[in-house]
Each structure stands twice: as structure tokens, then as C-alpha cells.
Amino acid sequence: MEAVMDRKVVNNITTHFQALSAFVPLHPIRTKAEYDKAVSVLNQLLDAGASDENHPLANLAETIGELIGDYDDAHYPLGEVSASAMLRFLMAQHDLKQSDLSEIGTQGVVSEILNDKRELNVRQIKALSVRFQVNPAVFL
Numbered sequence: 001m002e003a004v005m006d007r008k009v010v011n012n013i014t015t016h017f018q019a020l021s022a023f024v025p026l027h028p029i030r031t032k033a034e035y036d037k038a039v040s041v042l043n044q045l046l047d048a049g050a051s052d053e054n055h056p057l058a059n060l061a062e063t064i065g066e067l068i069g070d071y072d073d074a075h076y077p078l079g080e081v082s083a084s085a086m087l088r089f090l091m092a093q094h095d096l097k098q099s100d101l102s103e104i105g106t107q108g109v110v111s112e113i114l115n116d117k118r119e120l121n122v123r124q125i126k127a128l129s130v131r132f133q134v135n136p137a138v139f140l
Contacts, residue, residue, distance in 0.1 A: 041064060
């Protein structure tokens with residue numbers, strides 16, 4: 001059964017929401033200025049310990065992070081990245097050479113993958129996702 005709020009409860013919620021909204025953006029972010037404020041508030045919450053899921057403001061930080069993410073997705077869409085480009089990036093980040101990736105095949109196979117002459121197969125994607133601790137989808 002759905003709980004019914006009386007006018008007094010609604011007024012109380014409205015007052016608290018307006019007071020909190022003066023400090024924290026609790027609405028969809030529509031402008032760059034609102035985005036900058038939300039990022040600043042999120043950074044302050046994280047500095048205060050809200051990255052700990054047991055912190056009393058953890059859910060608030062998560063909500064603001066989601067609002068920021070929504071703005072980012074709408075205004076800064078990510079381009080497509082090929083599996084070979086992602087593999088080259090991860091290799092550079094981990095200071096690896098082709099010979100360091102024996103779990104996906106010989107150095108010749110790795111070279112063909114990096115030069116887009118061969119696609120990664122399911123076994124190779126699983127091995128790379130484990131090695132680099134990333135979601136396998138980054139190679140799709």
C-alpha cells in the first residue's frame with residue numbers, strides 16, 4: 001500500500017529540499033556553470049569522506065556523480081575505440097611489449113591484432129580482461 005503524505009509533510013520536505021538545493025545541485029544539470037558547481041560540490045563531499053559507502057553523505061555523492069555523468073554523456077560523448085587501439089593503450093599504460101602478451105598468442109598473432117589484421121577472439125578477450133582488470137566490453 002502506498003503511503004500518503006499530508007500537506008504538512010510535503011511542506012516540510014519542500015523546505016528541506018530548498019535549503020539543501022541552495023548548496024547542492026539536486027536537479028538535472030543543464031549548463032556548464034551548473035556542471036562546474038556540481039563537480040566542485042562532489043569533490044568537497046569526497047574530500048569529506050563521502051566516498052566511503054558507510055558515510056552519511058555517500059548516497060548524496062553518488063547522486064551528484066550520476067547527474068554529472070548524465071551531463072557528460074549528453075555533452076561529451078565518447079567516440080568508438082577499436083579493440084586494437086584499446087590494447088595498445090593498455091600496453092602503454094602497463095609498459096608492455098608484444099612479447100609480454102603470450103596469453104593471447106605468439107608475437108606474430110599479437111602483431112596482427114595490433115595492426116588490425118586479425119580480430120580478438122573470445123578466449124583472448126577474456127584473458128586480456130583478466131590481465132588488465134577491465135570489463136571485456138572494452139575490447140568489443
